[in-house]
Amino acid sequence: MNQLEGRSSTADLLEQAINGKRRAQGQLLTLIERGGFAADEVTELLHHYTQSRAHNSTLAGARCHAAVVGFTGAPGCGKSTLVGCLVAKITQEAGVGRSPAVLAVDPSSPLTGGAILGDRIRMEENVPAARSDGTDRTANAAVGGGAFIRSMATRGHAGGLALAVPAALRLFEACGYGPLIVETAGVGQVEVDVTRTADTTVVIVAPGMGDAVQANKSGLLEVADVLVVNKSDRPGAEDARRDLEHMLDLGHMTGLTGQWRPKVIMTTATEGTGADQVINAVQAHREHLEHAGQLEARREARIHQEVRDRVSQCLETAAEYHLGTKPDPLAAALKERITPAAAAAAISQHLLASDMPA
Amino acid sequence: MLSPMYLAATSNKPLSDSSHQPASHQESASHQASVQSQNQPPIRVVLAKLGLDGHDRGLKVVARMLRDASMEVIYLGLRQTTESVIAAVEQEDADVIGLSMHNAGHLALAPRILQALRDAGLDVPVVIGGIVPESDIATLTEMGISAVLHPGSSAVEVAEAVRGSLGEQPVGK
Ligand SMILES: Nc1nc2c(ncn2[C@@H]2O[C@H](COP(=O)(O)OP(=O)(O)O)[C@@H](O)[C@H]2O)c(=O)[nH]1
Ligand SMILES: [Mg+2]
Numbered sequence: 001m002n003q004l005e006g007r008s009s010t011a012d013l014l015e016q017a018i019n020g021k022r023r024a025q026g027q028l029l030t031l032i033e034r035g036g037f038a039a040d041e042v043t044e045l046l047h048h049y050t051q052s053r054a055h056n057s058t059l060a061g062a063r064c065h066a067a068v069v070g071f072t073g074a075p076g077c078g079k080s081t082l083v084g085c086l087v088a089k090i091t092q093e094a095g096v097g098r099s100p101a102v103l104a105v106d107p108s109s110p111l112t113g114g115a116i117l118g119d120r121i122r123m124e125e126n127v128p129a130a131r132s133d134g135t136d137r138t139a140n141a142a143v144g145g146g147a148f149i150r151s152m153a154t155r156g157h158a159g160g161l162a163l164a165v166p167a168a169l170r171l172f173e174a175c176g177y178g179p180l181i182v183e184t185a186g187v188g189q190v191e192v193d194v195t196r197t198a199d200t201t202v203v204i205v206a207p208g209m210g211d212a213v214q215a216n217k218s219g220l221l222e223v224a225d226v227l228v229v230n231k232s233d234r235p236g237a238e239d240a241r242r243d244l245e246h247m248l249d250l251g252h253m254t255g256l257t258g259q260w261r262p263k264v265i266m267t268t269a270t271e272g273t274g275a276d277q278v279i280n281a282v283q284a285h286r287e288h289l290e291h292a293g294q295l296e297a298r299r300e301a302r303i304h305q306e307v308r309d310r311v312s313q314c315l316e317t318a319a320e321y322h323l324g325t326k327p328d329p330l331a332a333a334l335k336e337r338i339t340p341a342a343a344a345a346a347i348s349q350h351l352l353a354s355d356m357p358a
Numbered sequence: 359m360l361s362p363m364y365l366a367a368t369s370n371k372p373l374s375d376s377s378h379q380p381a382s383h384q385e386s387a388s389h390q391a392s393v394q395s396q397n398q399p400p401i402r403v404v405l406a407k408l409g410l411d412g413h414d415r416g417l418k419v420v421a422r423m424l425r426d427a428s429m430e431v432i433y434l435g436l437r438q439t440t441e442s443v444i445a446a447v448e449q450e451d452a453d454v455i456g457l458s459m460h461n462a463g464h465l466a467l468a469p470r471i472l473q474a475l476r477d478a479g480l481d482v483p484v485v486i487g488g489i490v491p492e493s494d495i496a497t498l499t500e501m502g503i504s505a506v507l508h509p510g511s512s513a514v515e516v517a518e519a520v521r522g523s524l525g526e527q528p529v530g531k
Contacts, residue, residue: 023479026451034399113400114425120446121435148449153400153430 010041014049017175022148025175029150032167035160043167046174053174065299066178068169069282070198072186072220077206078230079183080104081269082278084123087147089275090179099146101177103168105161105184108153117151119183148177162193162309166302186220197302199295200285202278204228205244207236212243221247224262226281232266232274241266260288318351403520404452406434406443408459408467416509417458420487420516424456427517440467440474447475447482454504454520455484464490464498472502483523487511 010031016024031038071079087100104119150168154161169180186192186203203224205211212229215221221244229240244264263281267274289295323330327350333343403424407417414436421431432450434443447455455475459467464486475482483504490498495506504523507516 022445022448026449030399030451108400108430109425112426112428114428115400115430116421116425117430117432120450121433124434124442150449151430151432155400 010038011045014042014045017171018049020175025148025171026150028171029168032171033152033155033160033164035163039164039167043170046167046170050170050174066173066180067200067282067286068180068182068198068302070201071181071183071204072192072201072223073204073228073230074206074211074214075185077204077211078267078269079185079204080119080122081125082204082228082230082267082275083119083181083183084125085269085272085275086279087123087149087181089272089279091147098179099148099177100179100181101148101150101172101175102181102183103150103152103165103172105152105154105165105182107185108156110156113156115153117153120149120151123149148172163306163313166197166306186215186218192219192223193305197298197305199289199298200225200282202226202228202282204230205240206231207234207240212240212247216247225260225285226278227262227264228267228274228278229264230267230269233268233271237266259292260285315351319347322347322351401429401454401520401524402432402450402452403429403454403456404432404434404443404446404450405456406438406446406458407436408438408440408443408457408471409463410437412436416487420456420458423513423516424520426513427520429517429520440471443471444474444478444480447480448478452482454523455482456520457484457486459486459488462489464488465494468498468503469501485519485523487516 010028013024013028013031017028028042031042033039071083073079083102083104087102090098090100102123104117104123106115106117106119108115152161152164152168165182169182172178172180182198184192201223203215203220203226205215205228207229221227227244229237229244231237241264248261248264263277263284265274265277265281267278269275286295289298327347329338329343329346329350332338333340338346405417405421405424407414417433417435421433424431432446432452434446443455443457446452455471457467457471468484468486471484475484484502485505485507486498486503487507487509489509490506498506505519507519511519
């Protein structure tokens with residue numbers, strides 16, 4: 001087990017996590033969420049672990065990646081309820097023994113930084129009991145079975161979320177979970193970006209409220225691989241479906257793959273109706289990606305985005321720090337001796353010319 | 359200027375190495391923290407009601423109080439069992455457990471959750487809310503419950519009970 005040499009408490013935690021200790025998995029997610037040194041240490045150790053596991057594997061080179069499925073849509077459209085149904089179905093699938101992991105992102109209050117994270121309760125609600133050994137409705141698959149649910153607040157700091165999500169997914173994968181599910185409210189750009197980089201992105205709309213049109217305007221439909229009209233028990237569901245099909249006809253949705261036309265699926269998550277079709281559509285999309293050789297492209301897009309996010313964060317931090325030292329061009333701009341643009345150009349030039357480690 | 363900052367943002371050095379970093383590195387790290395205005399990660403509280411009875415109005419009020427005190431509340435709601443609470447605490451890595459019990463079951467339920475926590479190797483403080491007779495409070499704190507809150511507790515009292523269970527001083531002291 002030399003992949004975990006140079007032991008620290010983080011390495012111990014990682015070993016426990018990989019051996020299935022949920023407590024340790026939860027603690028590592030906290031480190032990842034906090035960002036900074038501790039988070040980077042986790043990702044680095046994880047990387048060494050997965051590298052050496054792939055190396056030792058008899059199927060060297062054939063490293064299997066867990067499927068990453070993103071669920072997004074306006075707050076209240078039923079994402080968590082639907083994810084709860086899907087998780088229960090996947091967990092109950094006879095003999096397959098798959099353990100999904102869910103990362104459920106909810107917004108922090110911009111005023112206090114606090115948050116009420118209500119995805120977990122929705123996921124555990126309305127799920128048919130997995131076992132018949134109790135009357136208590138929480139004795140369902142999502143709790144008692146192999147699934148792992150982690151709620152994450154945006155913490156008013158979009159850049160942090162963009163870095164934490166891929167790191168958390170890698171931890172889940174190393175611990176043997178799959179498929180990996182990410183729920184985000186389709187509001188902020190970062191949240192949309194987070195789901196965009198999934199292998200398959202499911203966009204959910206609810207009838208009424210002009211959800212379908214809104215989803216189109218906000219760019220959500222462009223990233224959809226599967227479309228769901230949830231709350232199909234409500235009036236207007238059929239209209240929403242027609243709206244979506246129209247927008248598909250008009251080619252408003254291009255997607256990464258071009259030739260893929262998203263299916264529109266009607267669901268009533270509170271009753272579990274349509275959940276099977278969603279699972280089938282996600283599966284069909286994944287097969288399409290495989291046949292089209294696009295799975296690798298998606299994986300690369302994900303890494304590309306992560307590197308870009310990290311570069312942006314580094315540059316931003318460097319800029320903040322440098323500006324804090326009140327450099328001459330800033331002082332000149334403050335006195336209106338040069339334009340802000342000229343000051344920015346001089347400062348950027350200085351930053352980029354500095355001896356950055358390669 | 360750029361280099362130490364760059365390192366601070368990208369270094370993969372384990373935490374334990376940070377004591378060996380040059381002073382400028384330390385400075386930039388603390389500066390980075392203030393840039394992110396995230397000196398202290400929020401306290402995470404799992405909030406649940408044990409047992410089969412009741413409504414969740416009070417629990418929702420408490421959830422809002424804790425959110426407004428800058429905490430992250432993982433809201434489990436009604437009809438939770440010790441198992442479902444423990445599972446949530448592990449997966450969510452909660453710092454504190456807030457439990458409401460309204461059907462006078464506290465003397466039976468409190469030892470059960472405390473035992474379940476010990477069995478799971480979890481050292482997470484438990485704060486109880488509900489109608490608890492004055493005479494039972496000492497019994498509960500002796501068995502290891504961190505604090506007992508009455509239904510009429512103010513937002514400040516609720517937040518301070520949670521912070522206090524972690525050994526933190528009241529805000530502003
Ligand atoms: N009528 C109806 N209500 C639903 C359905 N799915 C979810 N809901 C309700 O919509 C509300 C929001 O659901 P939630 O899953 O939390 O939405 P999210 O914010 O998108 O995650 C809850 O009260 C659900 O019970 C559905 O198919 N039909
Ligand atoms: Mg939700």
